[in-house]
Amino acid sequence: MSAIAPPSFIRQFQIIPLVSVAAVGIAWQLLALSGYFGMALPSPVDVIRQFLQMIQEPISGVSLLGHIWASMFRVLSAFFIAVIIGIPLGLFMGWNKKVEAIVKPIFEIFRPIPPIAWIPLAILWFGIDEAPKIYICFIGAFVPVVMNAYTGIRFTDPLLLDAARMLGASKKQQFLEVAVPAALPAVFAGLQNGISLSWMCVLAAEMVGATKGVGYLILAGMNMDNPSMIICGMLIIGAVGAAIAAGLRLAERKILPWKREIAQ
Amino acid sequence: MKQKLAAEKVFKSFRRTDGTVIEILNDINITVNENELLVILGPGQCGKTVFLKLVAGLDTPSAGKILMDGQPVTGPSPTRGMVFQKYALMQWKTVIENVGLGLKLNGVSRSERDDKAERLIKLVGLSGFERAYPDQLSGGMKQRVGIARAYCTDPEVLLMDEPFGALDAQTRYQMEDEVLRIWEEAKRTVVFVTNNIEEAIYLGDRIVLLSKCPAHVKAEYEIDLPRPRAFTDPLFLELRHRIADNSDLAL
Amino acid sequence: MAKEERINTCPETPSGRGAATAGSMLWLSVLSLIAFFLFWYVIVQFGFISRTLLASPEDVIRTFWFKLSHRAPDGATLGQNFKASLLLALTGYISAVVIGVPLGLLMGWYKKLDEMVRPLFELIRPIPPIAWIPLAILWFGIGLAAKAYIIWLSAFVPSVINSYFGIKLTDPVLINCVRTFGAGKWESFLKVGVPAALPMVFTGLRLSLSSAWMTLVAAELLASTEGLGYMIQMGRTLARPDIIIVGMLTIGFTGAAMAFGLEKLESKITPWRKQ
Numbered sequence: 001m002s003a004i005a006p007p008s009f010i011r012q013f014q015i016i017p018l019v020s021v022a023a024v025g026i027a028w029q030l031l032a033l034s035g036y037f038g039m040a041l042p043s044p045v046d047v048i049r050q051f052l053q054m055i056q057e058p059i060s061g062v063s064l065l066g067h068i069w070a071s072m073f074r075v076l077s078a079f080f081i082a083v084i085i086g087i088p089l090g091l092f093m094g095w096n097k098k099v100e101a102i103v104k105p106i107f108e109i110f111r112p113i114p115p116i117a118w119i120p121l122a123i124l125w126f127g128i129d130e131a132p133k134i135y136i137c138f139i140g141a142f143v144p145v146v147m148n149a150y151t152g153i154r155f156t157d158p159l160l161l162d163a164a165r166m167l168g169a170s171k172k173q174q175f176l177e178v179a180v181p182a183a184l185p186a187v188f189a190g191l192q193n194g195i196s197l198s199w200m201c202v203l204a205a206e207m208v209g210a211t212k213g214v215g216y217l218i219l220a221g222m223n224m225d226n227p228s229m230i231i232c233g234m235l236i237i238g239a240v241g242a243a244i245a246a247g248l249r250l251a252e253r254k255i256l257p258w259k260r261e262i263a264q
Numbered sequence: 265m266k267q268k269l270a271a272e273k274v275f276k277s278f279r280r281t282d283g284t285v286i287e288i289l290n291d292i293n294i295t296v297n298e299n300e301l302l303v304i305l306g307p308g309q310c311g312k313t314v315f316l317k318l319v320a321g322l323d324t325p326s327a328g329k330i331l332m333d334g335q336p337v338t339g340p341s342p343t344r345g346m347v348f349q350k351y352a353l354m355q356w357k358t359v360i361e362n363v364g365l366g367l368k369l370n371g372v373s374r375s376e377r378d379d380k381a382e383r384l385i386k387l388v389g390l391s392g393f394e395r396a397y398p399d400q401l402s403g404g405m406k407q408r409v410g411i412a413r414a415y416c417t418d419p420e421v422l423l424m425d426e427p428f429g430a431l432d433a434q435t436r437y438q439m440e441d442e443v444l445r446i447w448e449e450a451k452r453t454v455v456f457v458t459n460n461i462e463e464a465i466y467l468g469d470r471i472v473l474l475s476k477c478p479a480h481v482k483a484e485y486e487i488d489l490p491r492p493r494a495f496t497d498p499l500f501l502e503l504r505h506r507i508a509d510n511s512d513l514a515l
Numbered sequence: 516m517a518k519e520e521r522i523n524t525c526p527e528t529p530s531g532r533g534a535a536t537a538g539s540m541l542w543l544s545v546l547s548l549i550a551f552f553l554f555w556y557v558i559v560q561f562g563f564i565s566r567t568l569l570a571s572p573e574d575v576i577r578t579f580w581f582k583l584s585h586r587a588p589d590g591a592t593l594g595q596n597f598k599a600s601l602l603l604a605l606t607g608y609i610s611a612v613v614i615g616v617p618l619g620l621l622m623g624w625y626k627k628l629d630e631m632v633r634p635l636f637e638l639i640r641p642i643p644p645i646a647w648i649p650l651a652i653l654w655f656g657i658g659l660a661a662k663a664y665i666i667w668l669s670a671f672v673p674s675v676i677n678s679y680f681g682i683k684l685t686d687p688v689l690i691n692c693v694r695t696f697g698a699g700k701w702e703s704f705l706k707v708g709v710p711a712a713l714p715m716v717f718t719g720l721r722l723s724l725s726s727a728w729m730t731l732v733a734a735e736l737l738a739s740t741e742g743l744g745y746m747i748q749m750g751r752t753l754a755r756p757d758i759i760i761v762g763m764l765t766i767g768f769t770g771a772a773m774a775f776g777l778e779k780l781e782s783k784i785t786p787w788r789k790q
Binding site: 118 | 754
């Protein structure tokens, strides 16, 4: 596939949203004002007002930043553990047929089970506190991290391995000097998928039972019959998720300076 | 003339996934003399690369022997350097890191590696590009890196697998001259595989012509013309005519 | 030399991977699975982990058979829960992709449509479907409507995105080729754009399916009185890990089966696609 998006597309992307978002905003405001949906649809103004209030006053005893940090902490701890265990596991599975034969079948039993389906079991095991949430987020991140590292190594270009062998590389050197660096882009794709899945899992875990966190926030909004708060929470969730993804992309560009961007 | 490499009664077949067997090499007997530039010429898909891999030690013959200095070749080794058609450079390493890779794998210190690599980068005409990544280089430049890398471990034999096949015509002519220049400056035994008749006559001391699959040696030609050779020289053209008439077409 | 002697029976193995026959690898896998189940059985049977926390494999199997025909203790048989979940998931999924795929394809092809729809889409996209649950409950109450909405949304987004990029990444050489034959914009869309985009469309379908199924589980955990998600939630309330595990495995298996079915469909419709 050699097509590259025309440059005008990128320019448009920056100009058009300003116009269209304004249009959407106005339409939304009018719709809310018309009262057609009643209390259920707050206007953009209501949402902004609510947002400002949330910045100033704590919700259920915790500031807005406190809620955001609570969720982020769970995701980041889980992600960290998933990465430490998952990347080496995936890499070895992809490189060594024996390791693959031992680990893969067990992995394949657990893989199709959505991380969210683990929530009841996790709560049964760990109670309702930090542990089950971190566990769920771990499961969410673990699977993509392992799978991507695994396929990354499996599809190592045999030509590169041949070149290394000609230069005198031992098996271990082939792994460390060729296969692993070649798999890094795939590993990073796994990290992206893993952390975004983890982010979704923390929401679900928090909605089932929590006293703080962004998932708790939107649930609180629901319990307080406050759609503005819910919408604020949703937008914050979206923004934080996007920020995390952007952060990871930045890290990737630093660590893999040779990787050329495919024009999007 | 000392014999550097020898292929004796070499056969190679592969078993496909559906169980059928396909014969690639059929009773190949080739010798290569020390510091000679031997060209293996043949139509596409006829087993030239397979044969070169056997000489390299990346694969083993189904029957027959590959010998270097009279000893059987059992596996890849830095005494045989290889240059690949698709360059096979490590994208994540800079030019100097790529060139020095063979030394790194053998435990040579960083400063020694970089010294040697820099000299070779100069030899292939890429001074100034030491810190560049392969993605930033043109095809011809990438192949120069490939050649420098192969030379860096001081191999006794250089194996080149259609190294200019992926380049455009202009660059190809240029690289042919470059290879000769480098070879004159640092003499090695070279086995050069190609499907291009002009390239074969331009470069080779001797040409071994392979048939189409399953391949056997059709003919051998000694090229007595002094270098640098001219593509338009009547002797060149006559030889080209002779070889072309004898060549099989690949489908 | 006899022909048989020349044949190299060892298939080309990529260098570096442990070279061993496929047969011995299979044995390792089988032994590994046996060891796993044995370990599971032992830690429950000998009390290392209490039965209220983890059901042993035999409990799971027994409960599985039991649930096939008994409604207790959560109110529905396994089959009923399964059907409810599957129906909901498929309805949400199919209605979402039927709108999402064409929308994505058209957005990729017609710039005007892209400009109109994009900003709204980009606003919605970063919000995980699960985050919609409280709003959906507030709007529609606990029940079918809320669940259906969220599942629909979660399947909608990946379909649009992947179809969009499928079209955008069509090789312009192909498009130009067809235009030299005199094809207009709509015709080249149908004849070149859409077929070329099909592989990515299927990627989108796969992502939408897994997204829908995952969101279904979440929705049923939080906003439902039937279905597999509800069943495992009840399992926790009743401290019945065996029910939870039966539910989890059913969920996993169904998800895998649907993905497999989609793969088969894909190889039928895009036989040219190399894996």
